[in-house]
Each structure stands twice: as structure tokens, then as C-alpha cells.
Amino acid sequence: MAQRRILKPSIVANSETNDGDELSSFDSLPNDVVAKILKSLPAQFLHNSGRFVCKTWAEILSLPCFKKSHLLHSQCGFLIQDGNGQCKVQSIDARDWELKETQLNFNFPGKIRGSSDGVLLINKSASVMDLYVANPVTMQVLKLPTLPSICKLCSHCNNIARASSTGEIKVVSLGRDSNGLYNWYVLTVGKGMSWRKINMAYAKCDPESYLSYVQSLSADGVIYWTNSSWINDPFVLAIDVHEEIAYRLKVPIECHGQYWTLVQIGKEICCMNCGKDVEMKVWKLKDLHRSEWVKVKSIRFSIESPLRKKISVPLLWLDSDVLVISVYVQVSNVVVAYHVKKDEYKVIKIGDVARHAIFLHTNSLIQF
Secondary structure, three states, X not given: OOOOOOOOOOOOOXXXXXXXXXXXXXXXXXXXXXXXXXXXXXXXXXXXXXHHOOHHHHHHHXXXXXHHHHHHHOOOEEEEEOOOOOEEXXXXXXXXXXXXXXXXXXXXXXXXXXXXXXXEEEEOOOOOOOEEEEEOOOOEEEEOOOOOOEOOOOOOOEEEEEOOOOOOEEEEEEEEOOOOOEEEEEEEOOOOOOOEEOEOOOOOOOHHHXXXXXXXXXXXXXXXXXXXXXXXXXXXXXXXXXXXXXXXXXXXXXXXXXXXXXXXXOOEEEEEEOEEOOOEEEEEEEEOOOOEEEEEEEEOOOOOOOOOOOEEEEEEEOOOOEEEEEEEEOOEEEEEEEEOOOOEEEEEOOOOHXXXXXXXXXXXXXXX
């Protein structure tokens, strides 16, 4: 028989029967039903208020399986960090095309380097690689041990990923060994943290090329890098944090000789060409180990669209219909959300994208 729990009626609206008896909506719900309802509530509310409602809620919210399930049901948004370090999360619902914003009360100093399942990697110092991991919802912050040979020359030399198979959170960083050669290192966040080398046997990349990487993305336990010579030598370096192995991926042949970029769509990664007045094509990575891509769609702005004659660079997908784009207008970049099916766009007021850090992000209760 399901265990009966009594929850505070102040959180859930009460209803009255015809004869005036007051009933609590949650009066006789079993725990699994309560958990299902809690999964639909925002992570910030659950952490700041929900866990204090009653013992039942606190017990449910503390379960690792609930935190994982809540993450899977949470809406993806994009985290924006301005030049002053202030953070906010914005999202757009493709159904009603409404922009929603969540201001994070997270003022930890430093530059965000990556986001994975709600956990951020932050470089606290501008002069040295002083790395921290933090959850802006739970306010949990942990300083990482210093990698003695860490590379200070490349702003994209580190990122964070959560292995979906184990739930482990790992940080990857570029460093030099005792012989002065560049290597990639990985660290598992938690007790007994220590750096170890990544297996580069399958990557076959010139170590000196690591310094030219200009983009880093984290998706579903894999971190991807592209370098500055993406037109003449188009390839992607991918590091699987679960296997702790690096792979060198070929990009779709259609991208050779033109501008392209990697874009995250949920737990997947895709490759898109970009530029001015071009048909943007989207290839999803189908097989990491075989470097296999599959074309899933093409996007072309209508003749009437103001975006058609502008230089447009895709930044991220909020879902399969809403693409966030950086559009070059006069002397600055404007960020817009573009609805692919409706051929409509909405300007996102964040200022010049070049002065902001933007990441695909989901507020979560994940701990480390």
C-alpha cells in the first residue's frame, strides 16, 4: 500500500467542496506521485523553498535519482554572463514564443568557461588558471587542485562535462609536461581529486595546434574543440570524459572551404555552415567513433526577412525549432532567437555578444 503523506497546504492551492469542507490537494498522494509533481517545478524554487516545506519533500529532493530525473525534465536555456560577472538564464518556449528570464543570485567572481548539466567551470583569476566548479542554484562551490603545467595562453583550454553513464563530473584542461610538450589532462570532481593524462592515441593532432582552438562545447559527456584554421584544415577534437580518450573528427565534406561552426542542441552536437545570405545546413553527429554526420535540415531566411542580408553565426539551439543566432549589424553583434518553422525572430537584449559569455545551460540540483 502506498504510504500516505501530509504536505503543507500553503504551497498548494486549497479547494473547497460544495458543503464547505476544505481539502488539501496533496492530502493522500503517494510519494511517487509527489515526486512527479515536484519534477515540474523550477530548480531554484525547490532548493530555496521546496525543501523546507516538509520532511517528505526534503527527503524526495535529496535523492540522487530525483535530481537526475528533474534534470531530464527541465527546460534548456542559455546562460549569459556580462563583463561584470553577473549571470542570468533566458529561455524561449517554442509553443508561445515567449522569452523567460531567471536572474541568478550567483556573484562568484571569475569567467565562466563551460556549463554541463547545471554545473559551471569558472576561472576565478584573469592572470592564472584558478579553477572552480559551482552550481549557481545550490550555491555549491569547489576549488580544483592546480595543474602545475597548466596552459595560460589559450582561453578555451579547459571545459567541464558530466558523464551521463556514471554521473561523474570531470574537468579537462590543457597543460605542458616536463618536456615542454602540450597534453590534455582530466580530473574527476569529488574526493581525492588529481589530474591525469588523456589518451591521445586516436586523435593524431599536432600538439602545437591546441593553442589555436577558438571554440569549446560540452554535450552529453563529450567536450569538443575547433581551431582557428577551420576552413583550410577542418576537423574537431573530441574528448570523451567517460572513456578519457580523445578523437579527431572530420567535418562534413560540404563544410570544407567555407565558414562553419559547432552548435549544441540539447544533448547532441551539430555542425552548421554560416555567413552572409547562405543556406545554413545542419548536420548532427551520428557516431563519434566513426566521425559520421547526418544532415537533418536546411535553413534559409525568407526574402522579406531582415536577417537575410546579414552575417549570421549560429550560437546554440534551445530546442529543435528555436535557434539563437549572432547577427552582425553595423559595428556590433546582435543576438536573436529565430523560429525555424515560423520564419520569425525575436531580438534578445543582452548587448554586444562579443562582450558576453553565452552557454547552453539548465538549472539543476546536481551536486558534486
